[in-house]
Amino acid sequence: MTHATHPLRNGGQILIQQLRRHGARRVFLVPGESYLPCIDALNEHRDAIDPIVCRQESGAAYMAEAYGKLTNEPGICFVTRGPGATNASIGVHTAFQDSTPMILFIGQVGNDFIEREAFQEIDYRRMFGPMTKWVAQIDDPARIPEYIARAYAVATSGRPGPVVLALPEDTLWGEASVADVEPRPRLHSHPSRAQLDELGQRLEQAERPFLLLGGSGWTEQAQHQVAAFAERFALPVGVAWRRLECFDQRHEAFVGHVGNGMHDALRERLEACDLLIAVGTRLGEATSEGYSWIESPTPRQALVHVYPDPEELGHVYRPSQAINADVVGFAGALEALSPATPPPWQAETQAARRAYLATLEPQEAPGPLSLDRVSQTVDRVLDGKGCISVGAGNYALYAHRYVRFSGLGSSLAPTVGSMGYGLPAAISSKLEHPKRPAVCYAGDGCFQMNLQELGVALQYRLGIVVLVFNNGMWGTIRAHQEHDFPGREIALTFTNPAFATLIQAYGGQGEIVEDDATFEDAFRRALSFAERERLPALIELRYDADGIAPGQRLSAIREAALSHPASPTPGAQQP
Template structure:
């Protein structure tokens, strides 16, 4: 710092007023661009709640019903915007409830900051009321966990939290807020808004990529991860077009590439088609951009083998620590998707790619799977997913939680960019409804449809109260088959005919939503769904309240083109063959 700037800084300090910790923290959130916080109020961070009163023109507090719902909403906000989703919860039970969202943000590489109330420093290490050591509790599921023990250091910690949450591989940060820090007062300057650091590919790396493309005969482009923008998506689409590359989206990252694009070949991971699986397995060059290629995408690290893939692998990822961690690649490139997309935007093939026919064949395979598969019973939920696809606007946001019912949306819906899909790659249940609420808050003019299993929905159905309170016209499709369908499928596969502990009685979901001033209907046949869905959309759009359709269907139809009867029969046949 120059000597000339020292007097300026001193004068700035003299002009500051004394503030308590809550006032300092919330002012920092405003400076960093926060426009919405999700919270379940708690006395442990009361000064922060009070400080929000003075920032109502810029920051909207969203009062949630349970901390897991609040955390999921914040995580969904991070997915939608690329900025950290902000969640406040109280100490102890509040933090443990919110931990599922932190784990989701970690495995989904979503920027998020969780602020947790904490006992005062004078009570630390006495097992005071609701006391937990958050460094130990969250250490394995967050990028950084810290406790702010001094009021005057709040701006420093908050600025670092934003930088850590968004840099390299994005993820969650947890900051504990002791009561004496929040109630304490300090005269401290605010820090400026954080600046995101971008990792960019080197010229040498791009030259090597061009060489590998020139040598390839069966290349495949796999996209996924977080940090995508509309511009980076268009640039990657242009790259795929110029090089005639077939493109797959990593597990539950279908929004990362326009599914309507002629180069799109479907999602990659559990439930993919045999033709696509063979295409990736036999590829001589696999360019993976933004995705870690986890267990689900690689089908247990068999499609892309660890540690040494059979394909020549170009792995593009923003965090160098992830490169070489699971897969030894032919060309590791430490770059985020924005910087990599800018770099490939300048690449041009030296000659017409020879594999264009393979790409067209891959697209043909994908389109052939877009007709609804048959299913038992009067209501075909394959056809339901196709109807939704064909009757919502292109920018509609589809949210799902976890369960076999999610396969219907991922098999048939055609997503086309950031904000059109919200789903947890970690496979955490109860996510769909809070995510839909977050999406509707962020995009009030968009259609938002939540796919929810009957079990998944009941994990966070209380957040219907948020949709009611904030007048959010979302549509919820509850897939009611009266059982934990995914586990039932696994049980039939491993222990056929020995069903136990997987079924349950459900409430009338259509009546339940009416208690939240919403619209509800029960649908039991194909003929009923179309008109009911139209009524649900109309109600949600005009009344700005939730609409719910309870889909009662044959539980034998457990997935797209899959029945429990088939799974059981195949398992029994294997057992008989092994016994013979």
């Protein structure tokens, strides 16, 4: 409905004003003529909204997704139609599987050209439907406030996720006199008193409980409340696959990162536990190691599944107790639970903690440069400060194993396992927390998928540090290849540029490290340069490619496969 008392504005002005009303502080974009009125309207909000001009739409979408992880508010991304939208789709898919609030705005052909396969035209409802919470097209400028308000509500409610809104040119150039819609307070779902009583009874009857945390939407208060709950009940705490920021790993209750690459003692503990309390996590394929240590549809363990989306409860696993609550609401309610007597499993929790600490000792590695010791040094030098981002590849396993992440904002890792994520995520972290270190772990292949975003670090003077793990091949796939087709390596190697020289073109500092003795000094120099000059620093790590993962060698994988031939594993995925 239009009202003559409201100023006449074009669609771009209405949209950007509505974003400001909802608290948007930063938008990530690759400019396109299809949404020029939105770009122009940013002029009126220079004091409130910071436009970050990216170099490619996948980088922009990744930055927006990382912003959503860091703030629990929708990351805002603008891209042009057609090629821009397809490039950005990888960030949307990441936001969907990672349950991250995000809104992607896409320019669209005018309604007078629609359904003619006009220049760069795509039906975005069909394209994005399976990987978003909501896809829509705004055909009337007077309804823009309504759509934006709904987009924020959908992206942040229940299980958070991405929303895609298409913006036809006639909508953005058209005018309307319409009122803005005020944002609504964030709603949280809570467990009932009866559900808390049942959970308390299950804890009283348990002998080997385990608390597993994951998902999105965590706040510092919620993490403190869950930590206090774990302390009262002496519970061992693990974090789900690539949800390393969900719990302070220096806490005495923390016993490990659950999922691909976890240590044997932790897997055995999970298989043997008689009460699994899973909070905020879907218990997906990577966390469950292919639905192995916890079986679908009926787990061996008594499963208390706490999740904000009721459709997820019972979707893969039949829980013994299902609690429809988000992590904030559930964490706050836990203050009502305390054990009547000291929990009998305290010694088991302490043993699990010792087993985790033992995994922090570096594994044997080939060659003069040990990636185990590299990550051990990173952990010691950072001492719980800053953020480490990763993309996909076996190199990420070193950070996951040896770095003790300190809670919210300390880790940015795509659970979807998408490559090229680490650099844009580090940039987003540095924009949000300019005084905190931002360290990007990147494989040599992963880094080259989005290295153009170094231009953003240069333009906005962002002192990030990039560790490039150079083994000259697609290492994760090579490990799968040696397992399934031993001794038949082909099509997995590549020739790299001089990374340490390349960074200089972006105003940065670069070094090459080839042995353990020189890494710490190089890392400290990189951190110092990045902080002092507010420009990127890069360390190229050249290491023996036989060291493919902590404690594992490609040659050993090949030998084992040749000794015990197995059927090929279909569908090998990026870790």
